[in-house]
Amino acid sequence: MGRFPFIARIRALPPLLLDVALAVVVLVAQSVPFLYETRRLSDEPWTVAHYLPVLASALPLVARRRYPFTVLVLTLLAAGAYSLNDPDNPSQPIWYGMLVAVYTVAERSSWRRGIAATAIVIGGSPLVVGSVPTFVRGMVTWIAAYAIGRAVAVHRASAAALQERAVRLEREREIEAERAAERERARIARDMHDILAHAVSIMVVQAEAGPLAVRANPERAEAAFDAIGSAGREAMAQLRRMLGLLKEAEGSRDPQPTLDRIPELVGQVGRSGPRVALTVTGTPAGLPADAEVAAYRIVQESLTNIVKHARATTAEVRLEWKDDALVIDITDDGTGPAPADRPREPALSGGDGLIGIRERATACGGTASFGPDPGAHGFRVSVRLPLSPPAGTSVRLQPAQLAEVTR
Structure with a gap:
């Protein structure tokens, strides 16, 4: 896609606009026989009855994405009307509209509907073609159009499945990362609770005993206040380690590196x-x-x-x-x-x-x-x-x- 940016720009256009352009191209291509009067064996002039089926087989392509099967039937009927109007005229347009319709049914419908559509076209082709060789060529091209449409559908489904799988895996990685972070936060919360419960309990006991010890035993009071300070410093140091998410091995009690x-x-x-x-x-x-x-x-x-x-x-x-x-x-x-x-x-x-x-x-x-x-x-x-x-x-x-x- 990177090597052909113009293809990406074309695909970015609105689908309806693309289908209108396709219908115009098909109409021009199917009108080629009318430009070469010398190739026509009949002396009868071209009439509206010749032009209308050609036009009718191209215009429905505008709605091919929304109504693929209906468009196929309309293009087949238009081609049949052309042949019934002038059965002796061997100079017929190539029915590109029908090929596009077969491709669309194969690409946008289930494989069963695609096969049914191809069978309908082949079954109705005697109304469109005037000779056995033309019938054989038409059958080959219609089957080829169906095969191309199915290949595109399979490729698109495979690409969509891969994209969905990639999105799912990315989401699973995000969820796992969130869970890992939640587990780490939960571990830190438990450790902080243990640190605070231990240190604060010591500080409360020593603080309550401190006033009594001051009057009865000053040396013991001094030791109690030292214990309060020591417990506070130790709790603060351990809390900082928890906030830093320090992941030590189980049972490690070595001083923290700096x-x-x-x-x-x-x-x-x-x-x-x-x-x-x-x-x-x-x-x-x-x-x-x-x-x-x-x-x-x-x-x-x-x-x-x-x-x-x-x-x-x-x-x-x-x-x-x-x-x-x-x-x-x-x-x-x-x-x-x-x-x-x-x-x-x-x-x-x-x-x-x-x-x-x-x-x-x-x-x-x-x-x-x-x-x-x-x-x-x-x-x-x-x-x-x-x-x-x-x-x-x-x-x-x-x-x-x-x-x-x-x-």
């Missing part, structure tokens, strides 16, 4: 997989603790996808510090499992790795995008994390504090 461990991560991947380059530009600034953890996990997830799915030889991790945000770009030169003429659709680590990248960035008030790299062959993950906490965050822990709390 930006200073990205070079180590890049080195580990480079030793066992593609060559990975790390580029840092701009002046590093303070980043919220949850954003630091999210940045590390985003780089980790992206490099994991590259190693598992990209078939890449080189990759680049670029950290660009701006005045108000940290921009992370991870690119590779992989070919992926898809053909070269089709953009690679990345596989998801754990089933929803790219969804997790977007959710991590969103939880920190940032944005994430991913897809084929428009500037090169490969895949790009681009994330922007703000330097200030998302709106509504009142407490900001530094990376050192976060590491201390989780030890």
Whole structure:
């Protein structure tokens, strides 16, 4: 279709306009015998009785899409009327209108109706043709018109089925992505509930005992207030990890990684997989603790996808510090499992790795995008994390504090 744009423009025209143009073309083609008086064996002049059937066999084509079977019958009757009016005249037009009508019935009706229509035409053809050779030629052309119409109908139905399947698969992917996001949010909600229930319970008990301990045992009161502060700090740190959608292995209790461990991560991947380059530009600034953890996990997830799915030889991790945000770009030169003429659709680590990248960035008030790299062959993950906490965050822990709390 791209090689013949004029065909697309013609098909974009209104169907009625196309059918009117087709009827005019058929009428002109069927009128050719009237232009060659010398080929007519009879001395009788052309009359209205000759012209009207030719006209009547072309005009119904305007309604061929809506009434295909009726149009076929009308064109057959018009051709028969022409022959009955002048049975001895061998100079007859080629009934293109009937061919178009047979094609339309085959293309727009069921195969049973198409066969019935072709049988009607062949059965009524003795009224139209004047000799056996002409009858045989007509039968061959009518069957060919039917076959072409059926082929077009089958092709159209197949294309529609493929399009419907593609739409259904795309919708299923969207639904699965939504379900994955919902499952992740539900998991975070449960974790947040557990964190808050544990920490707040400790804080309430210690706070209620604090006033009594101040009078009876100052040292115990001091320990109670320390416990309140410790529980609050731990709850805040864990809440930030939940909001960052940090997906740790079951039972892991290691301190959360931060930006200073990205070079180590890049080195580990480079030793066992593609060559990975790390580029840092701009002046590093303070980043919220949850954003630091999210940045590390985003780089980790992206490099994991590259190693598992990209078939890449080189990759680049670029950290660009701006005045108000940290921009992370991870690119590779992989070919992926898809053909070269089709953009690679990345596989998801754990089933929803790219969804997790977007959710991590969103939880920190940032944005994430991913897809084929428009500037090169490969895949790009681009994330922007703000330097200030998302709106509504009142407490900001530094990376050192976060590491201390989780030890």
